[in-house]
Amino acid sequence: MDGTKQEQGGARGVSVVKHSYTIPCSSAFRDSIEALAARRHVNVGDIARSVLLVMPPSAIQGFPDPGDPEAGDRETVILKSGPSQGRPWRRKPRLQVRMVPGYDPVAIRRALGLALTLDRGDMTLKLEDPNAAPPPPEPEIKPEPKPEPMAAAPDHQALAAVNEELERLQAIVNVLAFDPLPGGVNSRAEALHVLGFPPTARPDRRMVRARFRMLATIHHPDSNYGSHDRMSQLNQAMEFLKE
DNA sequence: GGCTATATTAGTGGGATAAC
């Protein structure tokens, strides 16, 4: 499997080899790039391709690499089919780009970082025509003006929809999650209750650990639905069942 | 029993591709 495919390139049927690149990056960087692509009505590959074509390789090479995500910066994917259906999968945030083969993923990441810098107006771009005769006053191309409020309206709508969905999910989690026990976890039955097992259940060590991991991803205070009380009782329950 | 080496299992993440 090399991820490379022949694709028809236009009406003349010229085949263009394309390659799928996986580019690990921080979730903030990914979100910024995707937002930029959406704002410009292009895809991420178009942005990377534009920068790689227009900017000299030395400029891209000299641009600081936005880098891999931090250790705790992960996205959770729930597998929707296959033998592992339903299993949460935590992986590095990433961008997927289809472009012609031969590029270094780090160079693509740098190019995307450069695109963000240009978009913010932190850097300007001068285009020169090498065939032009006497150099006229060089046109300075600045990044397109920031979208007007009118153009930004759909983004606000999308954000409102996302927030609404988040609130709904929080409500669902709160309804389904256990209520923290007022006196803490003091018996095996309570430990089983906290982990969502019936009081008479005899889950083996693997089942207990798997359940703990699943609940911890939901109730960890750093998550969107986190609860310090529930997380600490999950830890108490684990300690209790270990003994 | 305690320590170390080795084997086995589970988890993670990059790359890839099928489905849409």
Add this chain to the structure above:
DNA sequence: GTTATCCCACTAATATAGCC
């Protein structure tokens, strides 16, 4: 072109065996 997720290599964690 985008998205979902599978495949597989690699790593970490855990279990088991062997030795002292």
